[in-house]
Amino acid sequence: MKKNLLFIATIVVGLVSFSFINQNQTPNVEYKVITSVESIVPSGLGRSRLISSNVERDYSEFTSEQTEDDNTRNKSKRKNIRVKDFEETKLLNFFNIGGIRFQNIVANDAVITSKLIAMSQEGWELAFVTSSSESDAGDGDGQGIFVTRYIFKRNR
DSSP states (O other): OOOHHHHHHHHHHHHHHHHHHHHHOOOOOEEEEEEEEOOOGGOOSOOEEEEEOOOOSOOGGGGOOSSSOOOOOOOOOOOHHOOOOOOEEEEESSSTTTEHHHHHHHHHHHHHHHHHOOOOOOOTTEEEEEEEEEEEOOOOOOOOEEEEEEEEEOOO
């Protein structure tokens, strides 16, 4: 009986240890952001695109830490942050000369859906979606964009 209890206790401790170790391992996950920028400028004068970077950047190379004793400004160079290697897919503007163009919005939906499907087929999982807009602020503004970020993840 003692041997059985010792054997069972050993298995339970082993399972608990294995579970604890696996829960504390950092998952090996990669992320990718795809951004749609859709113009809401009247008369269709803006530009709309679906964009994504083809290179990686390490945020820590462009990060400084401010403290009460040391508030030296961040000296990162914009040219080092800028990405020139990216994928760009043309989208249509929400407006044309006649006003809002629903066919353009639906066309953009079809293109974006195609991209989402392609990402899924490459093993990416859509993890988060966030959007915002900057719209016309009154007479003479004539500016506006609708931005949506699609954040994907997949196991390496």
